[in-house]
Every structure is written in C-alpha cells, then in structure tokens.
Amino acid sequence: MDPENTSQPVPPVEARKRAVTIFGVGTAGITMAGQLASEDFTGAKLVALNTDHSVVATGSEMIHLEGKLLRGLGTGGDPERGRGLAEEHFQRLKTTCAGVEVVFLLAGLGGGTGTGVCPVLARAARESGALVLAFVTLPFVCEGNQRQRLARQGLDELTTVADGVICLPHQMAAKLLDEHAGFADTFRASAQLLIEGLRGVWRLLMHRGLIEIHFAELCAVLRAGHGESCFATVESAGLGRATATIEKLSAHPLLDGGQALAGAETVLVSLLGGPDLAMADVNRVMSELNEHCPKSRIIMGAAVDESFRDRLAVTIIATGRPAVSAKREPSKPEKAGLPTSMPGFETELLHPTKPERPGSRHLPPAPALSLEQREQILAQQTGKSGRARKPGPRMKQITLPLDIVNKGRFDKSEPTIHKGEDLDLPTYVRRGVALN
Amino acid sequence: MFDSSSIIVGLEIGTSKVCAVVGEMNDDGALNIIGVGQARTRGVRKGEIIDARAVEEDVRHAIVEAEQMADVEIRSVYLGVTGGHIRGFNNRGVHPVVSADREISDEDVLDVVKNAKAINLPQDNTVLHAIRQHFLVDGHDGVTDPVGMLGARLEVDVHVVHGHLNRLQNAIRVVKGMQLEVNEVVFNGLASSLAVLSNEQKELGALVIDIGGGTTDYVVYCGGVIKHTGVLAVGGDHVTNDLAFGLKVPQGRAEQLKIENGSALVDDAVKGQTMNITSELGLPLNTVNLEHLRRIMAMRLEEGFQLIAQDLAPAGLLEYLRAGVFLCGGGARIPEIARLAEQVLELPVTIGKTSSVSGLKSTLDQPEFATAIGLVRFGSFKFRKREVRPTLGQNLKSVFSKLLPR
Numbered sequence: 153m154d155p156e157n158t159s160q161p162v163p164p165v166e167a168r169k170r171a172v173t174i175f176g177v178g179t180a181g182i183t184m185a186g187q188l189a190s191e192d193f194t195g196a197k198l199v200a201l202n203t204d205h206s207v208v209a210t211g212s213e214m215i216h217l218e219g220k221l222l223r224g225l226g227t228g229g230d231p232e233r234g235r236g237l238a239e240e241h242f243q244r245l246k247t248t249c250a251g252v253e254v255v256f257l258l259a260g261l262g263g264g265t266g267t268g269v270c271p272v273l274a275r276a277a278r279e280s281g282a283l284v285l286a287f288v289t290l291p292f293v294c295e296g297n298q299r300q301r302l303a304r305q306g307l308d309e310l311t312t313v314a315d316g317v318i319c320l321p322h323q324m325a326a327k328l329l330d331e332h333a334g335f336a337d338t339f340r341a342s343a344q345l346l347i348e349g350l351r352g353v354w355r356l357l358m359h360r361g362l363i364e365i366h367f368a369e370l371c372a373v374l375r376a377g378h379g380e381s382c383f384a385t386v387e388s389a390g391l392g393r394a395t396a397t398i399e400k401l402s403a404h405p406l407l408d409g410g411q412a413l414a415g416a417e418t419v420l421v422s423l424l425g426g427p428d429l430a431m432a433d434v435n436r437v438m439s440e441l442n443e444h445c446p447k448s449r450i451i452m453g454a455a456v457d458e459s460f461r462d463r464l465a466v467t468i469i470a471t472g473r474p475a476v477s478a479k480r481e482p483s484k485p486e487k488a489g490l491p492t493s494m495p496g497f498e499t500e501l502l503h504p505t506k507p508e509r510p511g512s513r514h515l516p517p518a519p520a521l522s523l524e525q526r527e528q529i530l531a532q533q534t535g536k537s538g539r540a541r542k543p544g545p546r547m548k549q550i551t552l553p554l555d556i557v558n559k560g561r562f563d564k565s566e567p568t569i570h571k572g573e574d575l576d577l578p579t580y581v582r583r584g585v586a587l588n
Numbered sequence: 589m590f591d592s593s594s595i596i597v598g599l600e601i602g603t604s605k606v607c608a609v610v611g612e613m614n615d616d617g618a619l620n621i622i623g624v625g626q627a628r629t630r631g632v633r634k635g636e637i638i639d640a641r642a643v644e645e646d647v648r649h650a651i652v653e654a655e656q657m658a659d660v661e662i663r664s665v666y667l668g669v670t671g672g673h674i675r676g677f678n679n680r681g682v683h684p685v686v687s688a689d690r691e692i693s694d695e696d697v698l699d700v701v702k703n704a705k706a707i708n709l710p711q712d713n714t715v716l717h718a719i720r721q722h723f724l725v726d727g728h729d730g731v732t733d734p735v736g737m738l739g740a741r742l743e744v745d746v747h748v749v750h751g752h753l754n755r756l757q758n759a760i761r762v763v764k765g766m767q768l769e770v771n772e773v774v775f776n777g778l779a780s781s782l783a784v785l786s787n788e789q790k791e792l793g794a795l796v797i798d799i800g801g802g803t804t805d806y807v808v809y810c811g812g813v814i815k816h817t818g819v820l821a822v823g824g825d826h827v828t829n830d831l832a833f834g835l836k837v838p839q840g841r842a843e844q845l846k847i848e849n850g851s852a853l854v855d856d857a858v859k860g861q862t863m864n865i866t867s868e869l870g871l872p873l874n875t876v877n878l879e880h881l882r883r884i885m886a887m888r889l890e891e892g893f894q895l896i897a898q899d900l901a902p903a904g905l906l907e908y909l910r911a912g913v914f915l916c917g918g919g920a921r922i923p924e925i926a927r928l929a930e931q932v933l934e935l936p937v938t939i940g941k942t943s944s945v946s947g948l949k950s951t952l953d954q955p956e957f958a959t960a961i962g963l964v965r966f967g968s969f970k971f972r973k974r975e976v977r978p979t980l981g982q983n984l985k986s987v988f989s990k991l992l993p994r
Contacts, residue, residue: 560829561839565633568672568821570895575822578830579887587834587880 170357172196173252173282174350177269178203180260180289184343188258191347193354196256199248201273203227203237203265215248217241217269227264231302234268238276245276254357254367255282256350257314262291262299267306274314283367284314285353285374287346290321315367316374318353318383318469320346324406345406352385352467356422356453365422365453373420373451373471382406387465394433397466398440407468413445414584416470422453426461429454437466445470447584595660596971598963599651599768600668600776601643601759603632603802603825604918606650607957608665610658611945611964619968621947621961623658625650634802634821635670635776637758644762651768664769666963669759670776670803672821674716674751676814679707683742692725692734696742704746714753716775721745721813747814749775771967777805777817779962784914784940785809792911796940797896797929798959799919801825806896810908818899820892824919827888834884835876841865845881852889852928854882889925893932906933914940916958 174196176185182200189198201215204227217237227233238245249255255277259266266288274284288307291299311317325342333341356365384404388396407413421441423434434454442450448470559567562576569575573582580587594613600606610623627649631639655662681704685696705718723731725739734742760770781796790809798805802823808816827850832842849863861878900906913935915926920939929937942952942961951957 558833560832561825562633562829565638566672568634570820575820575891576826576829578833578884579891580830580834580884583887585883585887587877587883 170195171251171253172256172354172357173249173254174198174256174258175273176200177257177259177273178263178266180263180339180343181258181266183339184258184260184287184346187340187343188347188350191351193351195358196354197252201265201269203234203269215244227268229264231264231268231306234264234266235272236268238269238272242272242276245273246280249277249280249282252277252280252282255284256353257284257286257288257310258346258350259286260289260291261303261306261310261319262295263302267302270306271309271313274310278313278315283371284316285371286310286314286317287350288317288319289342289346290319290323292322292326315371318346318349318374320349320406348385349383349467349469352383352422352465352469355424355455355465356467359424359455359457361422361453361455363452363454365420365451369451370420370469373418373469382471383467383469385465385467387463389463393462393464394430394436397437397464401441401466401468407470413441413448413468413470416445416448416584418449418451418471419445420451420453420467420469422455422467424455424457424460424465424467426463427456427458428461429456429464433464437464441468594971595658595662596964596967597654597662597665598668598779598960598965598967599647599665599763600779600960600963601632601637601647601762602629602776602800602959603635603823604800605629605956606643606646607960608647608650608654608662609951609957609960609964610654610660610662611947611961611968612658613968613971617968617972619945619947619965621945621951621964623654623656623660624948624951624957624960625652625654625657627653632802634672634823634825635800635819636672636755636802637762640758640762640765644765647762648766651766662768664771665763666779666967667759667763667770667773668776668779668959668963669716669751669756669773670800670805670819671751671755672803672819673713673755674749674775674817674819676747676749676817678721678815679704679718679746679748681705681744681746683744685740685742690738690740692737692739692742694735697723697735697744700742700744701746704744705748707748707750709750712753713750714756715748715750716756716773717747717749717778719747719749719778719814721747721815747817749778749817751775772970774963774966775805775817776800776803776959777807777819778814779960779966780805780916780940780958781807781809781814781962782965783942783945783958783962784916785911786944787812789911789914793908794911795896795900795905795909795913795933795935797893797913797915798917799823799892799915799925800917800959804892804896804917804919808900808905808909810905815908816900816903816905818896820895822888822892822895823917827885830884830888831881835874835881837865837874837876845876846885849878849881850885851882851923852886852925854879854886855924858882885922886928889919889922889928890932893929897933906935909935912936912938914938916940916955918956920955 172195174185174188176182179202182202185198185200199213199215201217203217227237257270257274259270261267270286274286277284288310290303307317307319320342322342325345326338329338329341356370357367384401384407386397386400386404388400401407413419419441423437438452559576567574567576596611596613598609606627606629608625609621612620612622614620627646629643629646631637631642637643651662681700683696683700683703685692687693701720705715722729722745723734724743725731725734725737726741756773760773763770777798780798784796785794791812793810796807800823802821802825804820804823806818807814828839828842828846831846832839835842837845858878863876863878864872865874865876867873897906913929913933915929915937919925926937926939939955940958942958945952945961945965952961
C-alpha cells in the first residue's frame with residue numbers, strides 16, 4: 153500500500169476509502185492532471201508520467217520514462233516508441249500501481265506518449281490488481297488524418313485493456329465555444345469537460361450509495377459503448393434543485409440536447425445529495441429521464457453525503473448512442489442559438505433558483521430566458537472564471553460528424569420540421585433503432 | 589364555362605400521380621363517374637410542384653386519357669391542392685342583428701360569415717375554405733339555418749383552411765396554362781372526405797386520413813361538420829426513401845420492394861428472412877432483410893399516425909370519432925395498415941370506399957382515387973347550387989311573361 157494513500161486524512165463520513173491513483177500521461181494528460189490538482193479530489197494520488205522533460209507537473213509525483221534509444225528526447229509523436237518505452241519500464245509501472253484499487257488514466261490520444269503508453273500502463277495496472285478507467289481526448293479534426301488514425305487505434309487498444317474508457321473528442325469541445333475563443337481556452341474547456349466526467353465517476357465510486365452502482369456495472373456500461381460513451385455531470389443547489397438539474401441536463405452540450413439520451417442503449421444515472429435529499433427530487437429527475445429515454449436500460453444509483461446538504465449532483469453516462477444523428481445545416485442558425493430543442497423534455501419553472509456558480513463552467517442558462525439575458529449570464533460566467541474571453545461562449549447544439557444521413561430525394565426540398573425533428577430523415581434513424 | 593353541360597371534372601395533381609375523374613350529373617341530380625385518366629407525375633415533391641413543365645405534360649396525359657374514356661371535352665376542372673403549408677383552424681364570427689323586428693335575414697347570414705372569414709393570416713396566406721359549422725343565435729348553440737329566427741346577436745363558427753398563396757397559385761397556373769378553366773381550388777383532404785364518408789358517418793364523427801405520395805392529409809368530422817383539418821408533409825415517398833437509405837438500394841428498387849413486400853406490421857413469419865435482389869439480367873445484386881424492410885416501414889407509418897393522434901389530442905377530438913377512422917390514398921393499399929392504425933389510434937379503422945357515387949366500379953373501389961372523386965362530388969354540390977339559381981334568361985322570361993299576359 154502506498155504510504156501517501158494510507159496517510160490521507162479520514163474522508164467524510166459517508167465517503168469510502170479507496171486507494172486511487174490518477175495518472176496524467178503525456179503532455180496533454182499532465183496538463184489535465186495539473187488542472188485536476190487545483191480541484192478537490194481528496195484521497196487520490198496524482199502521478200504525472202512523461203517521456204521527456206517538456207512539461208513540469210504541478211502537485212503530483214513525476215515519473216519519467218527514459219530509454220537509451222530516445223536520449224531523453226521523447227517519443228516524437230510515434231506511439232510505437234511510446235509503447236516500447238513503456239514495455240521497457242513495465243515493472244516500474246506495475247510497482248507504481250501496486251496496492252491501488254482504482255486507476256484513472258488521463259491522456260490525450262493522437263500523440264506518441266499518450267497513445268503508446270496508456271494501453272501498456274492500463275495493462276500494468278490491471279496486472280497489479282487495479283481497476284482501470286481511462287479518460288481520454290481525441291485530437292481535433294484539423295490535426296490531420298494521421299493523428300486521428302493513431303488516436304483511434306490507441307482508443308481501440310485501450311478499450312480492450314482498460315475496464316472502461318470515456319472519450320471526448322476535442323472537436324466537440326471546440327464546437328461549444330465560439331470562433332473567437334482562444335486555442336488554449338479550447339483545450340482547457342475540453343479538459344474541464346473531461347474532468348467533470350471524472351468527478352462524476354469519482355463521486356460514484358467514493359460514496360457509499362443508498363442504491364449502489366457497483367464498479368462492475370459501471371465498467372459493463374462503458375464496455376458496451378465501445379468507447380463511444382457520452383457523459384454529463386451537473387450540479388445545482390437551493391430550492392427546486394431537481395428542476396434546475398433537469399434543466400441543466402437538458403441543455404448539456406455533451407448530451408446533444410437530449411438526443412444522445414434518446415438513442416442510448418444504457419444510461420447510468422448517479423444522484424448525489426445531502427441528507428435532505430427528498431424522494432420527490434429523485435423521482436422528478438428519474439421520471440424526466442425515463443420519459444426521455446424510454447427504450448434504454450437505466451441504471452440508477454443514489455448516494456447521500458453530509459457535505460452535499462442543499463445540493464444535488466447528477467452524473468449521467470450514456471452508451472450505445474446512435475451512430476447517426478441528424479446533421480444540421482450550419483447555414484441555418486438555430487432560433488435560440490442554444491441547445492433548447494428537446495422534445496418532451498420541458499421543465500416547469502415552478503421553483504426558479506438563483507443561478508449559482510455552476511459545477512460546470514459551460515453551464516448554459518435556462519432556455520426559457522431571452523437571448524439577451526442568456527448572453528448576460530454567459531458573460532457573467534466567463535467573468536467569474538477569471539479569464540478574459542472576448543464574447544461569451546456561444547453554445548451550439550452540435551452533433552458528431554460520424555455518419556451523415558443522406559436525405560435522398562428530399563435533399564433539396566424544404567425540410568419537414570415537426571417539433572424540432574426533421575421528419576424527412578428515416579424514423580428508425582431518429583429513434584435510434586439499430587438494424588442488424 | 590359549361591353551365592349548360594353537366595360534366596364535372598376533378599383533377600388532382602398528386603406527388604406520385606395525376607388523376608382526372610370525369611363525372612356526369614344526370615337529371616335527378618345523381619352523380620355518375622364516366623371517365624378516369626391518370627399519369628405518373630414527375631416534378632412534384634411533398635404535394636407541391638417543383639417542375640412546372642414536367643407536371644404540365646403529365647396533367648395533359650391524364651386529361652387526354654380521361655377525355656377519351658368519357659368521350660367528352662374537358663374545359664374546366666375542380667383542382668385539388670395540398671402541401672405542408674396548408675393549415676386549418678376554427679374561428680367565430682359575430683354580427684349584431686340590427687333590423688327592427690330582430691328577424692335574421694339572408695344578409696345577416698352573409699355578413700356574419702364574412703366576419704368569420706376576416707381573420708388575421710400571415711401576409712402571404714390566403715383562405716382556401718371557410719366551412720360553416722354552426723350558427724349561434726343569442727348564444728344558443730347548434731343552429732344550422734338561422735334565417736327567419738329572431739335574435740339580437742348572430743354568431744357563426746367556421747373552419748378556415750388556409751395556405752400559402754404563391755404555392756397554391758403554382759398548381760393553378762399549370763392548369764390554366766393548358767387552356768383549362770379552374771372552377772375552384774379544393775383542399776385534397778376535404779375532397780377525400782367527401783368521397784369516403786356518408787352523411788351518417790359525418791354525423792357520428794369520423795377521421796379521414798388520406799395517405800398520399802408526398803403528404804398525409806386528414807380531416808375530422810364531428811356532428812356533421814368539419815372540426816379539424818391538417819396536412820403532414822410525410823407520405824409514401826418517405827417510406828420509399830427510408831427503405832432506400834436503410835436497405836441501401838436505389839430509390840426505384842425501394843419503391844418496388846415497398847409495393848411487393850411491404851407491410852405496415854412486422855409479423856413473426858418474416859423474422860430473419862432475407863431476399864436476394866437480382867438485376868434485369870438475373871445477376872444477384874444485393875440481399876435484403878425482410879424484417880428490416882418491414883420494421884423501417886412500420887416505424888415510419890406508425891410515426892405518421894402518432895403525429896396525427898398528437899395533433900387531435902389537445903382538442904379531445906379522438907373521443908368523438910364514433911364512426912371510426914377511414915383510410916384512403918395510395919397508402920391505404922399497404923397491407924395491414926388498418927391494423928397498425930387501430931393499434932396507434934385505438935379506434936376502429938377501415939379502408940374508405942366511395943359509396944355515394946355511381947359509375948365505374950373498378951375506379952370507385954380504389955382508395956387512391958378518393959380525392960379525385962371527392963373533387964367531382966365537391967363540384968356537384970356547387971353545380972346543384974348553380975342550377976337552383978335561375979339564369980338571366982329565365983329571369984327575363986318570367987318578367988316578360990308577367991308583363992305581357994296572354
């Protein structure tokens with residue numbers, strides 16, 4: 153058992169003691185881990201792992217993998233070198249993971265270190281008896297095909313060795329911000345999204361639940377998604393927090409305005425509240441979700457934590473999202489400019505709550521507000537986060553360009569839009585029914 | 589104008605076919621279908637014309653065929669229109685009765701109907717129909733003919749069907765460009781309902797769903813009057829398109845598969861079955877899973893009915909349909925579609941047949957001719973009205989005969 157882990161102060165009453173190590177692998181991974189270090193992840197050991205000396209990790213232990221071949225110059229974007237290096241240091245990695253129950257991997261795929269080392273590290277961790285969950289990013293489309301391909305390969309490898317992989321394409325985060333957002337900001341936003349996901353899983357694991365979601369269940373869900381899972385974590389506080397939570401979920405950028413949920417095969421929902429968590433609140437959130445994904449298997453977990461009094465956090469992990477979703481024409485700006493179109497997911501505004509500093513930096517304001525109000529709120533959010541971003545981030549409902557449905561003979565005609573759905577697309581595609 | 593002649597022609601320019609039906613009024617006012625002409629259309633999408641020249645040619649084919657069959661010359665038609673832009677809603681007009689004796693006169697009725705038609709429509713829209721439902725005299729509901737009654741305030745409920753003026757004009761222009769007169773423009777759904785429903789069924793309450801190639805038109809009758817109309821710009825073409833996409837076959841092949849192997853329900857017998865598609869030369873091209881075919885179709889059709897049910901639900905109209913649901917249009921030919929509709933709408937569903945018109949049996953029984961026959965029927969109502977009104981000549985004659993007693 154690692155001395156640093158055992159010497160941790162006793163965590164809160166309901167929290168569970170688990171030896172957890174978070175690895176930041178490669179430059180991207182270390183940067184993310186650095187961002188993580190500033191957040192509250194009590195009880196976790198942070199380890200930065202790199203092949204060169206380019207990045208200095210803050211607040212974490214540093215491991216350098218060095219080989220005679222590379223002369224300290226790093227992998228040079230070649231995953232094979234990364235892999236070779238990691239194999240060389242396999243024993244060392246294994247000892248680092250010894251006695252750890254859960255290992256989180258943070259990495260950016262597409263480069264040399266992250267792509268090459270991660271699968272090996274995951275294997276080492278598993279061999280030493282730990283459960284492995286990987287949180288990885290995929291490169292921007294503009295980074296080129298080569299990198300994309302490498303990243304995909306790395307993702308495939310990782311999926312086979314890790315217990316669960318949650319993957320976030322950078323491109324997705326980029327689409328959430330507007331054109332003028334800084335390059336670095338985009339990376340940071342993407343990392344932040346991933347960290348939100350990690351936080352959600354963290355909570356899930358660390359809190360003893362009233363209705364427990366076993367780690368095995370989580371892994372099973374993640375495995376079923378073949379790496380294509382989407383996740384969302386939202387938090388709200390105060391009176392009417394259930395309603396606020398639902399609203400935030402429905403507007404969450406990573407859920408595609410609820411489309412991801414509608415097509416999901418399995419949806420894992422974890423609720424975390426204080427001792428004052430009301431049955432009605434749970435009921436409200438769950439019934440909304442049930443309504444929204446009637447065809448998917450919903451796994452629900454609920455936990456109570458003293459420190460969450462008057463707060464409610466919900467983490468959703470949805471897998472088996474449809475391979476296709478409607479491709480919106482970019483020339484047509486959505487009326488609201490916000491992910492509001494979500495059929496059947498209308499929330500009542502019975503208990504309006506004050507918008508608090510949100511758990512997510514990218515909390516889109518309530519869709520019911522006017523455009524100006526929304527922009528104002530967004531501007532406030534950016535102001536609070538202490539970063540100067542010229543205009544507030546424009547939230548856009550985006551879809552991954554995974555597969556484009558050709559509208560066939562209706563390609564050129566005026567689309568038939570009914571309650572936000574394009575009826576010209578095949579019904580089975582919109583409902584996410586798989587034919588195989 | 590052919591006031592003297594008793595020929596009435598209904599022309600429907602549908603998404604998949606142009607259909608002209610020739611009807612003849614005999615002396616006792618009964619309608620007889622004497623000719624039908626049809627042609628496949630190119631250049632119509634979702635019920636609206638996108639290639640006027642191609643459509644003109646197709647219309648000409650249909651008209652010529654109908655003329656030959658009926659052995660008449662067609663000079664004017666009742667034109668059916670549809671399209672996603674057409675909407676229906678209910679409106680009420682009010683008119684105070686100002687005459688000294690408070691007796692409601694014909695003029696009052698005309699005025700109140702005029703008031704009811706004065707509605708605030710989007711700028712480019714025009715009223716297609718304003719169909720009277722009921723009159724109210726001093727707040728008393730259910731008056732069908734208020735002339736001669738006493739009252740201070742006359743109101744009327746009308747069902748207004750309106751659409752985009754320019755888009756409606758497109759169809760009219762095509763027909764006018766062929767030296768044909770357009771007597772009147774009629775909403776397809778309304779025409780179909782006239783063909784399919786008997787008065788008794790209208791009284792009981794009925795829903796007519798016309799599933800065409802590009803659109804699905806539906807009309808609700810309650811208590812003998814039209815309560816609701818709607819157009820869903822989804823039709824048989826969408827089914828074909830879905831199949832083409834889902835089964836990865838060309839559109840033409842998808843259409844063929846739909847007609848030959850389609851069904852609105854996925855039955856157990858078809859599960860796991862596959863079918864080989866061969867080219868004209870007998871070479872195998874593709875393998876199609878029949879279960880997928882059915883499932884794709886079933887989902888699309890089911891969604892259509894669900895959307896209609898959703899549209900009718902807010903007004904609670906589904907509870908009033910005691911005569912049930914009637915399907916017509918080409919979509920009614922899909923096997924098992926009535927059962928699917930029954931499952932979704934939870935009402936008795938039948939395939940609509942034209943019963944109130946005599947003539948070519950083979951034509952009357954086919955659901956896809958319902959609209960065109962309905963157009964003829966619509967024309968026959970107008971025709972009767974016109975007949976009642978004496979012509980100028982007859983008027984003069986009677987005046988003279990009065991002035992010059994023999």
